[in-house]
Amino acid sequence: MAVASADTAIRTSRITRAFIYLFLLLFALFYLLPFGIMLVNSLKPLSEITGGNMIALPQDWTIAPWLSAWSTAQIGVEPTGLRPYFINSLVMAIPAVVLSTVVGALNGYVLTKWQFRGSTIIFGLLLFSCFIPFQIVLIPMARILGLLDIAGTTPGLILVHFVYGIGFTTLYFRNYYAAFPTELVRAAQIDGAGFFQIFWRIMLPSSGPIIAVSFIWQFTNIWNDFLFGASFASGGSAPMTVALNNLVNSSTGVREYNVHFAGAIMAAAPTLLVYIVAGRYFVRGLMAGSVKG
Amino acid sequence: MAASTDTGVDLRTRLQTWLPKLVLSPSLAIMLVFVYGFIAFTIYLSFTDSRMLPSFGWVGWDNYDRLFRIREWNTAISNLAVFATLYIGISTLIGLSLAIFLDQKIRGEGVLRPIFLYPMALSFIVTGTAWKWFLDPAIGLENTMQLWGWESFSFTWIKDREMAIYTVVIAAVWQSSGFVMAMFLAGLRGIDNEILKAAQIDGASNWNLYRRIILPQLRPAFLSAFVILSHLAIKSYDLVIALTGGGPGNATALPATFMYSYTFTRNQMGIGAASAVIMLMTIAAIMVPYLYAELKEKK
Numbered sequence: 001m002a003v004a005s006a007d008t009a010i011r012t013s014r015i016t017r018a019f020i021y022l023f024l025l026l027f028a029l030f031y032l033l034p035f036g037i038m039l040v041n042s043l044k045p046l047s048e049i050t051g052g053n054m055i056a057l058p059q060d061w062t063i064a065p066w067l068s069a070w071s072t073a074q075i076g077v078e079p080t081g082l083r084p085y086f087i088n089s090l091v092m093a094i095p096a097v098v099l100s101t102v103v104g105a106l107n108g109y110v111l112t113k114w115q116f117r118g119s120t121i122i123f124g125l126l127l128f129s130c131f132i133p134f135q136i137v138l139i140p141m142a143r144i145l146g147l148l149d150i151a152g153t154t155p156g157l158i159l160v161h162f163v164y165g166i167g168f169t170t171l172y173f174r175n176y177y178a179a180f181p182t183e184l185v186r187a188a189q190i191d192g193a194g195f196f197q198i199f200w201r202i203m204l205p206s207s208g209p210i211i212a213v214s215f216i217w218q219f220t221n222i223w224n225d226f227l228f229g230a231s232f233a234s235g236g237s238a239p240m241t242v243a244l245n246n247l248v249n250s251s252t253g254v255r256e257y258n259v260h261f262a263g264a265i266m267a268a269a270p271t272l273l274v275y276i277v278a279g280r281y282f283v284r285g286l287m288a289g290s291v292k293g
Numbered sequence: 294m295a296a297s298t299d300t301g302v303d304l305r306t307r308l309q310t311w312l313p314k315l316v317l318s319p320s321l322a323i324m325l326v327f328v329y330g331f332i333a334f335t336i337y338l339s340f341t342d343s344r345m346l347p348s349f350g351w352v353g354w355d356n357y358d359r360l361f362r363i364r365e366w367n368t369a370i371s372n373l374a375v376f377a378t379l380y381i382g383i384s385t386l387i388g389l390s391l392a393i394f395l396d397q398k399i400r401g402e403g404v405l406r407p408i409f410l411y412p413m414a415l416s417f418i419v420t421g422t423a424w425k426w427f428l429d430p431a432i433g434l435e436n437t438m439q440l441w442g443w444e445s446f447s448f449t450w451i452k453d454r455e456m457a458i459y460t461v462v463i464a465a466v467w468q469s470s471g472f473v474m475a476m477f478l479a480g481l482r483g484i485d486n487e488i489l490k491a492a493q494i495d496g497a498s499n500w501n502l503y504r505r506i507i508l509p510q511l512r513p514a515f516l517s518a519f520v521i522l523s524h525l526a527i528k529s530y531d532l533v534i535a536l537t538g539g540g541p542g543n544a545t546a547l548p549a550t551f552m553y554s555y556t557f558t559r560n561q562m563g564i565g566a567a568s569a570v571i572m573l574m575t576i577a578a579i580m581v582p583y584l585y586a587e588l589k590e591k592k
Binding site: 010011012017020021023024027028030031032033034035037038049050052053054055103106107109110111114116119120122123124125126127128129131132133134135136137138139140141143144163164166167170194195196220223224226227230231241244245248249257260261264265267268271272274275276279282283 | 305309312313314316317319320321323324325327328329330331332334335338347387390391394395396397399405407408409410411412414415416417418419420422423424425426427431432433434436437440441467471475489493499502524527528530531534535538548549552553556557562565566568569570572573576577580581584585588
C-alpha cells in the first residue's frame with residue numbers, strides 16, 4: 001500500500017490544520033509531562049523538590065538519588081536498594097515468558113493446522129482465561145503454592161505467570177498461524193513429514209514476528225504485574241513493582257521523593273526500553289489482544 | 294517382515310493422529326485446574342464460613358447478604374460505576390479524537406504516535422507514583438502554579454474524599470487513551486478511500502463524511518475498545534494502590550481492593566470470595582457474548 005493512500009482522503013482548511021496540530025501537541029505534552037518531570041526531579045537534591053518548582057531544571061545536578069534507589073534505599077526492613085528486586089523480576093519474567101511462548105506456539109499450531117472436534121471449544125476456554133479477574137484465583141492459588149512448597153518464592157511466581165500467560169500466547173500464535181497456508185502443511189504431510197517436523201521446519205522459520213510479539217507482550221505484562229507479586233511473594237523474593245510500592249509508601253523517616261522517582265524510572269526502564277526498541281511489535285500485540293483475527 | 298512394517302506404519306499414523314491432542318492436553322489440564330477448578334473452588338468458598346483459612350461450613354447466601362450490607366463494598370461498587378463510566382467515556386473520546394487528527398496526513402506522526410502510546414508500556418505502579426506526586430498539593434501542580442504567581446490556584450482532589458476517585462480516572466486515562474487511539478487508527482486506516490472520494494464529489498461536508506460514513510465503519514473498534522476498557526476497569530487494582538492506597542479513608546476503594554483487603558488483611562475469606570465471584574460475573578457478562586460472537590464469526 002502506498003504511503004499516500006494510507007491516510008484519509010479528507011481535505012482540511014488551514015485553520016483547521018493549525019487547530020489539529022495544537023491539539024496533538026497539547027496531548028503530547030500531557031503524555032510526556034508526568035514522566036518527564038519525574039525524570040528531571042530524580043536528578044535534584046531533595047531540598048530543591050520540597051522547596052522549589054517541579055518544572056525547573058536542577059540547580060545542583062546529582063545522581064545520588066539513583067545510587068540510593070539502586071543500592072542503599074530502605075525497602076521494607078532492609079536497606080538493600082532496589083537491585084535485588086530488579087534481579088528477582090528478571091529471574092521471574094524470563095523463564096515465564098519463554099515457557100508460555102513455547103506452549104502458546106504449539107497450541108496455536110494444533111488449533112489451526114490439526115483441528116479436531118472440540119478444538120474451538122478448547123480455544124474458547126483458553127481465551128476466556130485471559131480476561132478473568134485474577135481475584136477469583138488468588139485464594140486457591142495461595143493454597144496450591146503452599147502445597148507445592150513454593151509459596152513466597154520466585155519459582156512460585158514463574159508458575160503463576162506461566163499458567164496465566166498461556167491464554168494470551170495461544171491467542172497470538174493461533175491468529176498468526178490461521179493466516180499461514182494450510183496447503184503447505186498438507187503437502188509436507190504427504191511427503192511423510194511428521195507433526196513436530198512440520199512445526200520445526202515449516203512453521204517456526206516463518207514465526208519470527210509473532211515470537212517477538214509474544215515475548216514483548218508477555219514480558220511487559222509479567223514485569224508490570226503487581227497483584228500476583230503482592231499476593232504470592234514474601235519479603236526478599238518480591239518483584240520490582242512490589243518493592244517500588246514499598247519504597248514509595250514506607251512511612252518511616254523523611255519522604256525522599258527524588259529517590260522514589262529514580263526507583264520508579266528503574267521499574268519502568270526495561271519495558272520502556274523494549275517499547276522503544278520494538279514498538280512496532282508492541283502495537284501489534286495490543287491489536288492481537290483486542291481485535292481478534 | 295511385511296506384517297511388522299505394516300504395524301509400524303499403523304502405529305506411526307495412529308501416533309500422528311493422537312499427537313496434536315496430546316500436545317494440547319497439558320494446556321487444557323492446566324486451564325481446567327488453575328482457571329476453571331480455581332473458579333469453582335472460590336465460588337464454593339463464597340458459600341462457606343471461611344475466615345483466615347478456607348473452612349467448609351456451609352452458610353448458603355450469608356456472605357452475599359452481608360457483602361451488600363458492608364458500607365465499603367457499596368462505596369467500591371459506586372466508585373467502580375463512576376470510574377468505569379468516566380474512564381471508558383473519556384478514553385474513547387480522547388483516543389478517537391487523536392486517531393482522527395493523526396489521520397490527516399500529519400507531519401511528525403511517527404514521533405507523536407509513540408509519545409501517545411508509551412504510557413501503556415509502564416506499570417500501573419509507576420503511573421500511580423508519578424501522578425500521586427504530580428497531584429500532591431504540597432510539591433506538585435498546585436505548588437508550581439502558586440510559585441508561578443497564580444496564588445489562588447488550588448487543586449487538592451487527591452486529598453479530598455469526594456474528588457479523589459477522579460484523580461484515579463485522570464491517571465488511568467493517561468495510561469490507556471493512547472492504546473484506544475492505536476485501535477481507532479488501525480480502523481481508520483482500513484477504510485476504503487474511494488468511498489470517501491465519491492462522497493466528496495457528491496458534495497458531502499467533512500462533518501457528514503465522519504458522521505455518516507467513517508464512524509459507522511469503526512463499529513468493531515468501538516466494540517473492542519469498550520470491551521477491553523471495561524474489563525481493565527473492573528480489574529483495576531495496582532493503580533489505586535499506588536495512587537491513593539484506596540484512600541483518603543476508603544474513598545477510592547474499588548471491588549479489587551476490597552477483595553484483597555477482606556481476604557488477606559481482615560481475614561474474612563468468605564466475604565472476599567463472594568466479592569471475587571461478583572467481579573467474575575460482571576466481567577463474564579461482558580466477555581462471554583463478545584468472545585462467543587468473535588469465535589462464531591471465524592467459522
